Amino acid sequence: MADYENTGYPQLGMYIDGEWLTAAGRRTQTVINPATGDALGDLPLASAADLDRALEAAERGFRLWRSTPVEERARVLRGAAQLLRDRIDIIAANATREEGKTLLETRIETMACAGLFDFYAEEAKRNYGRVLVRPAGTRSIVTREPVGPVAAFAPWNFPIHNPGRKLGAPIAAGCSVILKPAEEAPASAMAVVQALIDAGCPADVCQLVFGVPDEVSRHLLASQVIRKVSFTGSTAVGKHLMKLAADTMKRTTMELGGHAPVLIFDDCDLDKAVDLLATGKVRNAGQVCVSPTRFYIQEGIHDRFVAAYTQRMAAVQVGDGLLPDSQMGPMANPRRPAAIADLVADAVSHGGVIGTGGERIDRDGFFFQPTVLSNVPLSARIMNEEPFGPVVVTSPFRTFDEAVEQANRLPFGLAAFAFTENGRQANLLGSAIEAGMIGINTTSLAAADSPFQGIKESGHGSEDGPEGLAACYVTKSIHQV
Incomplete structure (x- = not known):
C-alpha cells in the first residue's frame, strides 16, 4: 500500500x-x-x-x-x-x-x-x-x-x-x-x-x-x-x-496498565539517577506503560534530588518530533492533555506543589509541559491512577520497608525501578518489589530476548x-x- x-x-x-x-x-x-x-x-x-x-x-x-x-x-x-x-x-x-x-x-x-x-x-x-x-x-x-x-x-x-x-x-x-x-x-x-x-x-x-x-x-x-x-x-x-x-x-x-514506582535511596548515584529518570520520563511524553512515575525518595536526599530533577525537567525542549532540537513531542491525541491537566489540578487541591510545568503549552497541537509535583498525598488521584503523561510525583520515605510498602501498595505490577549503590539492598529489592519487570540503576527494561510482562492487575x-x-x-x- x-x-x-x-x-x-x-x-x-x-x-x-x-x-x-x-x-x-x-x-x-x-x-x-x-x-x-x-x-x-x-x-x-x-x-x-x-x-x-x-x-x-x-x-x-x-x-x-x-x-x-x-x-x-x-x-x-x-x-x-x-x-x-x-x-x-x-x-x-x-x-x-x-x-x-x-x-x-x-x-x-x-x-x-x-x-x-x-x-x-x-x-x-x-x-x-x-x-x-x-x-x-x-x-x-x-x-x-x-x-x-x-x-x-x-x-x-x-x-x-x-x-x-x-x-x-x-x-x-x-x-x-x-x-x-x-x-x-x-x-x-x-x-x-x-x-x-x-x-x-x-x-x-x-x-x-x-x-x-x-x-x-x-x-x-x-x-x-x-x-x-x-x-x-x-x-x-x-x-x-x-x-x-x-x-x-x-x-x-x-x-x-501500570503505575511504575521509583525507589531512590540516599546511597544512590544521584546525578546518574536524575539523568536516567529525566530521559526515561519524557520518552514519548510519558505515554509509556513502564514510565517512571511515583518517585519515593529517601529523606536525606529528597530535597536535593527534587531540585536537580526539577531543573532538568524544566530545561526539556518540547516541540514537533520532526524537528532535530525537540527532546519531547506532543501527546498523541486531544484527550491526553485534558486528562493530565485534571490530575494535576486534583493533586494541587490535595496539597501537592508544582515544581515545574503543570499546564498545557499554548500552541497548535496537543502539548503539555514536563511536570514535577512534590509532597503529593496518597489521597490524590494521581497517586492511584496511571497518568500516562509527562508527570512525576514525589514523596519522601525513611526506611527500606516503608519504601517497599509504597511500591507495592497499588494493584498494578508491571514495572518498578530502584536506585541504590548497596549491592545487598539491590538484591533485597529485586525480591521484595511486586512487579513483572524491575530496573535497578537503569530504566531499560525491554529487549528482544527478555520477557515483557506484568503481574497482579x-x-x-x-x-x-x-x-x-x-x-x-x-x-x-x-x-x-
Whole structure:
C-alpha cells in the first residue's frame, strides 16, 4: 500500500485476504498530526462483512502456515526485518507525524521491531518437545503446536513496535493473525504488515483491520476461528476482553496498565539517577506503560534530588518530533492533555506543589509541559491512577520497608525501578518489589530476548523472549502402545 519511493504520508487502508482496502464506500476516521492538529488522512473502518472475510482468511492461513517449515517462517521474518531497516527513514517519519514522539525515538522503535523479528526467526527453530520414559515397545511424547488464529490488539503509544510484538511471535510459531492496531497511528502498523507481505508472508496469514474498537473486538472474539487473544492497553479494557474470551475459552495474553514506582535511596548515584529518570520520563511524553512515575525518595536526599530533577525537567525542549532540537513531542491525541491537566489540578487541591510545568503549552497541537509535583498525598488521584503523561510525583520515605510498602501498595505490577549503590539492598529489592519487570540503576527494561510482562492487575502472559513465543503454542501429549 505504501510507496517507499515517496516520503509523504501514505494512503491509508486495511489488508484483508490479500487485498488492500481503501476508504472508498466505508466509514472513515480522520487521522490527526498531534503536533499541529492537522488532518493526515482518512482511515477506513471495517464492516462486519470485512471482519468475516478476515476471519475466513485467517482460518485458511492457519491451516497453511502451521504446516509450513520453520525455515520458511524464519526467512519471512528475517526478510521483513531487513525491509524495516531499509525503509526506516520513511517509517520513522510517518510514525512521528501520526503519534508525535521524536524522530530519534521512532527510529529506535523501528530498529527494535526489526530486532524482534530477527530474534523470533531463530527462536522458532528451538521448539523442543520431550520423550517420556516408558516400557520397551511403547512411546509417550510431549510436543508444542501453534495455538491457532490470533486476534491481536495493539495501542498507539508504540505504533511500530507494538504491532511487531503482536505479529512476530505468532507468525514464528505457525499461527495466523488478525491485527487491529490503534486508529490514531495506522500508517506505522501498515508499514510493519507491508514488510511481512513483501518478505513473502502468505496473504491469508496476516490480516490488518481498523474499526470501532468495541465492534471489532466483540465480532472477532465471538468467532470460534480465533483461538487466542493478545491485548495491550488499559486494565479496564483488558478485563472486558477477558470476559468476552471466556465465552469460547480463548487463551489470553494481557499487557495492561501500570503505575511504575521509583525507589531512590540516599546511597544512590544521584546525578546518574536524575539523568536516567529525566530521559526515561519524557520518552514519548510519558505515554509509556513502564514510565517512571511515583518517585519515593529517601529523606536525606529528597530535597536535593527534587531540585536537580526539577531543573532538568524544566530545561526539556518540547516541540514537533520532526524537528532535530525537540527532546519531547506532543501527546498523541486531544484527550491526553485534558486528562493530565485534571490530575494535576486534583493533586494541587490535595496539597501537592508544582515544581515545574503543570499546564498545557499554548500552541497548535496537543502539548503539555514536563511536570514535577512534590509532597503529593496518597489521597490524590494521581497517586492511584496511571497518568500516562509527562508527570512525576514525589514523596519522601525513611526506611527500606516503608519504601517497599509504597511500591507495592497499588494493584498494578508491571514495572518498578530502584536506585541504590548497596549491592545487598539491590538484591533485597529485586525480591521484595511486586512487579513483572524491575530496573535497578537503569530504566531499560525491554529487549528482544527478555520477557515483557506484568503481574497482579497489570496482566498475565509474556511478550518478547522465549516466553513470548511459548505463549503462542499449546502442549500436546501423545501416548502410543
